[in-house]
Amino acid sequence: MSDSIVIKCRGLVKGKAEGEALVAPTTLSFWGEVDPISGRIIASGHPLEGKSLRGKVLVIESTKGSSATPLVIGLAHAEGNAPVALVNINVDALAVLGCVVNNIPMVSELERVPFEIIETGDHVSVDADNGIITVTKK
Numbered sequence: 001m002s003d004s005i006v007i008k009c010r011g012l013v014k015g016k017a018e019g020e021a022l023v024a025p026t027t028l029s030f031w032g033e034v035d036p037i038s039g040r041i042i043a044s045g046h047p048l049e050g051k052s053l054r055g056k057v058l059v060i061e062s063t064k065g066s067s068a069t070p071l072v073i074g075l076a077h078a079e080g081n082a083p084v085a086l087v088n089i090n091v092d093a094l095a096v097l098g099c100v101v102n103n104i105p106m107v108s109e110l111e112r113v114p115f116e117i118i119e120t121g122d123h124v125s126v127d128a129d130n131g132i133i134t135v136t137k138k
Contacts, residue, residue: 005135008111009087011128012096015105017084018125021135022056024048025115030073030098031066039081057124058083059114062090073098085126087114087133107133 024047028034033043039054053076063069069092076082086099086106099106105128114133118124121138 005117005137007114007117007133007135009107009131009133010109011105011107011131012091013099013104013106014128015085015103016125016127016129017057017105018123019055019057019084021059021118021120021122021124022048022051022053022083023059023115023118023120023122025061027061027064028058029065029069030063030076030095031068034072034076036072036075036081037079039076039079051120052081053083054081056083057085057087057126059087059118059124060089062088063092063095067094069094070098070101073104074102077102077104085124085128087118087124087126089114107131 035042039052041048088108091108123136125134
């Protein structure tokens with residue numbers, strides 16, 4: 001493993017988690033683009049189509065859309081198929097709510113553009129309590 005990269009950020013939903021990164025510089029709607037039972041992204045043509053959220057640190061521009069976002073996150077969490085943490089550039093209050101009720105750490109306001117640093121498959125540790133993301137390149 002190579003050296004780690006540390007990125008300062010703002011913790012929105014407190015907690016700590018780590019896992020493999022799942023990265024796309026785009027938005028994702030949990031309503032209609034994520035199957036909460038399997039945890040797979042089902043949006044046709046989405047860069048992460050077919051990928052599982054299970055155990056991943058989801059690094060995206062933002063979630064989008066529906067008031068069902070917290071419900072879908074909750075269903076995925078109940079099935080063991082939710083991401084372990086969310087890293088977002090822009091904040092969707094409904095995703096924050098979904099993370100709060102499911103104890104999923106969420107961060108934003110990164111000091112660096114994550115898509116220039118983090119790639120799918122990298123190991124990412126999110127410490128929303130202290131506002132730090134640590135990236136270990138794959």
